[in-house]
Amino acid sequence: MDGLGDRPCRDLGGLTPLQAAYRPNMNSLAGRGLSGLMYSVSQGMTTGSDTSHLSLLGYDPVRFYSGRGPFEAMGLGLRLSGGDLAFRANFATADSNGIVKDRRAGRLDEDASELAEDLCMEMDGLVFQVKAGVEHRAALVVKGEGLSDHISDTDPHISGEKVKEVRALDSEALFTAEVLNKYLSEVRSILNGHPFNSRRREKGKLPANELLLRGAGLTPRLQPFSEKYGLSGSCIAGIPMVKGICALLGMNVVEVEGATGTVNSNFRNKIDAAVKEMKKSSFVIVNIKGTDAAGHDGDAVLKKKVIERFDAALGPIMDMEATVCITGDHSTPCDFREHSGDPLPILISSPGSRRDTSQFFDEISCMKGSLRIGSGDVLQYMRQLSGNDEKYGA
Amino acid sequence: MDGLGDRPCRDLGGLTPLQAAYRPNMNSLAGRGLSGLMYSVSQGMTTGSDTSHLSLLGYDPVRFYSGRGPFEAMGLGLRLSGGDLAFRANFATADSNGIVKDRRAGRLDEDASELAEDLCMEMDGLVFQVKAGVEHRAALVVKGEGLSDHISDTDPHISGEKVKEVRALDSEALFTAEVLNKYLSEVRSILNGHPFNSRRREKGKLPANELLLRGAGLTPRLQPFSEKYGLSGSCIAGIPMVKGICALLGMNVVEVEGATGTVNSNFRNKIDAAVKEMKKSSFVIVNIKGTDAAGHDGDAVLKKKVIERFDAALGPIMDMEATVCITGDHSTPCDFREHSGDPLPILISSPGSRRDTSQFFDEISCMKGSLRIGSGDVLQYMRQLSGNDEKYGA
Numbered sequence: 095m096d097g098l099g100d101r102p103c104r105d106l107g108g109l110t111p112l113q114a115a116y117r118p119n120m121n122s123l124a125g126r127g128l129s130g131l132m133y134s135v136s137q138g139m140t141t142g143s144d145t146s147h148l149s150l151l152g153y154d155p156v157r158f159y160s161g162r163g164p165f166e167a168m169g170l171g172l173r174l175s176g177g178d179l180a181f182r183a184n185f186a187t188a189d190s191n192g193i194v195k196d197r198r199a200g201r202l203d204e205d206a207s208e209l210a211e212d213l214c215m216e217m218d219g220l221v222f223q224v225k226a227g228v229e230h231r232a233a234l235v236v237k238g239e240g241l242s243d244h245i246s247d248t249d250p251h252i253s254g255e256k257v258k259e260v261r262a263l264d265s266e267a268l269f270t271a272e273v274l275n276k277y278l279s280e281v282r283s284i285l286n287g288h289p290f291n292s293r294r295r296e297k298g299k300l301p302a303n304e305l306l307l308r309g310a311g312l313t314p315r316l317q318p319f320s321e322k323y324g325l326s327g328s329c330i331a332g333i334p335m336v337k338g339i340c341a342l343l344g345m346n347v348v349e350v351e352g353a354t355g356t357v358n359s360n361f362r363n364k365i366d367a368a369v370k371e372m373k374k375s376s377f378v379i380v381n382i383k384g385t386d387a388a389g390h391d392g393d394a395v396l397k398k399k400v401i402e403r404f405d406a407a408l409g410p411i412m413d414m415e416a417t418v419c420i421t422g423d424h425s426t427p428c429d430f431r432e433h434s435g436d437p438l439p440i441l442i443s444s445p446g447s448r449r450d451t452s453q454f455f456d457e458i459s460c461m462k463g464s465l466r467i468g469s470g471d472v473l474q475y476m477r478q479l480s481g482n483d484e485k486y487g488a
Numbered sequence: 489m490d491g492l493g494d495r496p497c498r499d500l501g502g503l504t505p506l507q508a509a510y511r512p513n514m515n516s517l518a519g520r521g522l523s524g525l526m527y528s529v530s531q532g533m534t535t536g537s538d539t540s541h542l543s544l545l546g547y548d549p550v551r552f553y554s555g556r557g558p559f560e561a562m563g564l565g566l567r568l569s570g571g572d573l574a575f576r577a578n579f580a581t582a583d584s585n586g587i588v589k590d591r592r593a594g595r596l597d598e599d600a601s602e603l604a605e606d607l608c609m610e611m612d613g614l615v616f617q618v619k620a621g622v623e624h625r626a627a628l629v630v631k632g633e634g635l636s637d638h639i640s641d642t643d644p645h646i647s648g649e650k651v652k653e654v655r656a657l658d659s660e661a662l663f664t665a666e667v668l669n670k671y672l673s674e675v676r677s678i679l680n681g682h683p684f685n686s687r688r689r690e691k692g693k694l695p696a697n698e699l700l701l702r703g704a705g706l707t708p709r710l711q712p713f714s715e716k717y718g719l720s721g722s723c724i725a726g727i728p729m730v731k732g733i734c735a736l737l738g739m740n741v742v743e744v745e746g747a748t749g750t751v752n753s754n755f756r757n758k759i760d761a762a763v764k765e766m767k768k769s770s771f772v773i774v775n776i777k778g779t780d781a782a783g784h785d786g787d788a789v790l791k792k793k794v795i796e797r798f799d800a801a802l803g804p805i806m807d808m809e810a811t812v813c814i815t816g817d818h819s820t821p822c823d824f825r826e827h828s829g830d831p832l833p834i835l836i837s838s839p840g841s842r843r844d845t846s847q848f849f850d851e852i853s854c855m856k857g858s859l860r861i862g863s864g865d866v867l868q869y870m871r872q873l874s875g876n877d878e879k880y881g882a
Contacts, residue, residue: 446823448495448504448830450855464855467531475532478829485827486529487536487549488556488563 098422130465168338492816524859562732
């Protein structure tokens with residue numbers, strides 16, 4: 095449950111949304127298993143959904159996270175592979191001398207997908223993919239051999255300055271810088287003559303005639319999930335970034351009808367899909383985003399309702415012969431409206447496992463539970479409970 | 489207590505063997521000290537007795553564990569030093585063309601000690617030691633200078649294929665590969681003409697005329713215990729592997745009458761020996777294997793009895809002026825019959841130390857104890873309680 099962890103909420107009389115929610119299924123799972131607190135990556139660290147999901151899947155982001163570029167690109171729905179070069183990008187407005195007039199092209203109040211599509215191409219043996227995001231935001235991904243992320247931004251990060259050339263920061267990045275500058279020259283030519291921008295100019299709007307790049311990152315080359323654990327893995331999520339990370343790990347990404355990544359997502363469809371997927375996969379991760387979205391919106395009552403709706407959808411897994419873990423990727427306290435480094439409540443229920451005395455699943459009850467665990471160890475812990483691990487030593 | 493940790497056992501009405509056991513001494517020690525949960529190496533990791541004992545003694549196996557070869561050799565009673573090369577070995581049957589007919593020589597249903605002894609020799613300045621194990625199993629240790637474990641197995645790992653030559657995997661292993669091939673040629677000659685095999689051939693049994701090697705490992709060069717901690721250390725154990733690890737660390741390995749490494753071991757003799765040893769040593773580790781053996785056999789009632797018998801043997805240490813820790817090296821749940829990654833109950837009792845409120849020593853009561861500790865920190869924790877550590881910093 096994305097952003098599950100919370101703090102006492104004013105609108106809930108000082109309870110957390112999880113405390114306030116009617117959650118018989120989660121409480122039952124906590125009662126028959128182990129519960130406690132989980133910290134994301136390291137104690138008190140405030141993580142993003144990218145770093146926290148990497149960690150939850152057992153891939154230490156401190157070793158493997160290569161910056162936001164690749165993960166924001168995955169968040170826009172691009173599928174990346176190890177070695178792909180990715181950037182955060184802005185559609186921007188520049189004058190004929192290449193001076194940035196507006197880094198956000200007037201926040202680009204319309205869908206720029208047609209622009210993005212026309213910037214996708216092959217050049218010099220490389221594949222360039224652009225995907226438009228919200229407002230002026232976009233991502234650029236370059237796929238091919240011999241790419242380096244030791245290059246400078248083209249984004250001057252301030253209006254009134256000239257768009258920069260891509261510079262190689264070491265000799266191994268010379269090829270990457272050269273081909274990017276060539277590509278960006280082509281991009282400017284396409285954008286300047288594009289009907290999308292003609293229409294904007296006619297309406298007196300700023301044209302999106304420049305693609306500013308920043309935050310170059312090489313997609314990490316990660317050991318496939320199935321190789322790391324000797325288990326097949328599947329992913330059920332509404333939001334593209336979680337799907338992208340799981341795809342990068344070679345997991346099976348299941349498309350579920352009504353899984354929107356919003357507070358209105360069809361949770362029952364997701365759980366049904368998870369149960370079905372468990373027939374062929376040894377591990378399924380299910381992400382629901384509504385809890386995080388409500389937290390960012392500061393809506394504790396909505397977050398409580400999302401939790402209640404998810405709890406009600408858990409029926410089909412209640413009597414499964416499976417190791418079940420419920421937790422979050424990070425906290426998003428409603429009264430803070432942003433991610434925080436507070437630990438997450440966690441429960442792990444597994445046939446035949448020990449049980450502790452905690453009977454309720456929420457941030458406060460879990461303080462009396464027995465688990466104190468880092469997110470990076472959760473999958474290993476579940477794996478041993480399900481009898482699927484390998485002994486270290488003899 | 490080897491393999492101490494357990495899960496709810498069917499034969500004990502859902503209690504663990506430790507919960508079900510009459511254990512007044514352990515409960516008393518828990519009541520007057522600290523208790524809690526200890527994980528072996530890292531949370532949820534399922535460890536072997538070799539990696540877990542290294543960790544308990546403060547030597548991180550992730551840094552120092554060099555594969556099963558050296559530790560299995562120690563498990564057969566060979567004493568190793570840092571730099572010794574060790575292999576897991578099989579007595580096998582090969583035809584006159586060197587094709588493996590049976591990798592286990594018909595599982596060799598008789599003691600092969602006389603074979604093993606005749607394969608011990610010196611050659612080219614190196615000492616070769618072979619020790620027979622259960623059935624066809626054996627270990628080979630090579631002692632001397634300049635050895636490398638970057639060499640290939642001779643075991644083809646399948647019948648019907650030719651026994652392989654030892655190949656050097658890098659140039660520094662050339663000497664090792666050469667001398668091993670020379671030794672193995674001598675081994676074949678001895679085995680083929682050995683009366684042991686003449687008798688087997690007469691009875692129509694497969695001769696043990698080949699020694700297949702696999703899993704080469706260099707024994708890690710570990711800082712001696714006394715140097716690492718500034719304390720003398722002793723070991724009281726029935727099983728050879730624990731004795732071997734402690735010998736490798738330069739600890740004093742005490743031989744105790746009746747210490748068999750089985751469920752019938754003489755626990756009182758071991759505790760008496762530990763009390764006596766504490767007069768000259770600053771630290772004594774006592775291993776009892778019966779708990780693990782009963783766990784592997786799936787016999788929860790027996791495991792409970794072993795614990796009760798050990799508890800009853802603790803009398804002589806109950807009023808000692810000493811820091812006492814009771815825990816296990818890993819869990820071996822009876823209903824699972826194998827090692828698991830479940831955390832271990834741990835108690836530490838030390839004169840003048842803090843005490844927490846937990847009054848019982850078992851997996852479930854310890855969840856309410858104050859300790860959450862990794863095995864690698866236990867000795868450091870005990871050392872500071874006993875006032876024997878050195879300040880880090882000023």
